[in-house]
Amino acid sequence: MIINGATKIIALISDPIEKAKTPEMLNNLLADKGKLGEYLAVGFHIDEEHLSCAIQGMRSIENFVGAIVTMPHKTQILKLLDQVEPSVNVINASNVFIKKSTGSLYGYNFDGIGFINGLKKADFDVKGKNIVIIGAGGAAASISYEVLKNECHTLTIMNRSIKNAKNLKKKLATKFPTSKIYLNKIIQSIDLLINATPIGMKESDPLPISEEIIQNSKFVADCIVTIEETLFLKTAKNYCQTHHGKEMLNGQIHEILELFLELK
Numbered sequence: 001m002i003i004n005g006a007t008k009i010i011a012l013i014s015d016p017i018e019k020a021k022t023p024e025m026l027n028n029l030l031a032d033k034g035k036l037g038e039y040l041a042v043g044f045h046i047d048e049e050h051l052s053c054a055i056q057g058m059r060s061i062e063n064f065v066g067a068i069v070t071m072p073h074k075t076q077i078l079k080l081l082d083q084v085e086p087s088v089n090v091i092n093a094s095n096v097f098i099k100k101s102t103g104s105l106y107g108y109n110f111d112g113i114g115f116i117n118g119l120k121k122a123d124f125d126v127k128g129k130n131i132v133i134i135g136a137g138g139a140a141a142s143i144s145y146e147v148l149k150n151e152c153h154t155l156t157i158m159n160r161s162i163k164n165a166k167n168l169k170k171k172l173a174t175k176f177p178t179s180k181i182y183l184n185k186i187i188q189s190i191d192l193l194i195n196a197t198p199i200g201m202k203e204s205d206p207l208p209i210s211e212e213i214i215q216n217s218k219f220v221a222d223c224i225v226t227i228e229e230t231l232f233l234k235t236a237k238n239y240c241q242t243h244h245g246k247e248m249l250n251g252q253i254h255e256i257l258e259l260f261l262e263l264k
Helices: 022-032 048-059 076-080 086-091 111-121 138-149 162-175 211-215 231-236 246-261
Strands: 008-014 039-045 064-069 096-099 105-108 130-134 154-158 180-183 192-195 219-222 241-243
Touching: 008 022, 008 048, 022 039, 022 246, 048 076, 064 246, 076 105, 086 138, 086 162, 096 246, 111 138, 111 219, 111 246, 130 138, 138 154, 138 162, 138 192, 154 162, 162 180, 211 231, 219 231
Parallel strands: 008 039, 008 064, 130 154, 130 192, 154 180, 192 219, 219 241
Antiparallel strands: 064 096, 096 105
16 A cells, blocks of 8 residues: 555544544545545534534545535534535435535435344345434434435434434425324334434433333444444333444445546
């Protein structure tokens, strides 16, 4: 591996970032492909206040090819991009962007695809299932889009901000007008319960939802990747099968890397 001035930089943008595994995973995949040195993945710790300034700077870096964007920047990043995939307009969040040869930034969202791929690996099919998702932010929107696309029976969005939940439901309903989408509805039997909030990124975080709702679930999944065994998953293990957040990342990391490697 030789890193020099021609090395192409792939960034991970997050806040916090200390426990992020993505740069290590990307560099291991690059090494497997014989591309490490030609490309290098690096973590960028950028807070919300400085995100705009940082992205503007990245436009000027000739050997910067793109970035993976994590919580809490997936929605805020949209106004800093030039173009996005059509589905991103519905989801209202982007977790990957590339810098084109023209210098313009183009956004994608692989979270929902990665989440579905992870579930398939665990032999769980969302088709015909009653699904409850906690949160209405970027990850929740992307996953909601994909579970509806894969024909879940019902989707219930649980969120503290009713306004945000209503906005997400409205966007999803434009794409999936015949789907059954509910807000903060009590479901007696939940096939899949998903935590798509940042609650759990810190060891001191509480449960993102009541234990009673967890207890009524047959399968519980988290989207937190920085801590493998969150309190949410530890609690759920007492009642049902659980699914780690890292599986969502594993389910999309290969597709994201191929996107970066295709750039000229």
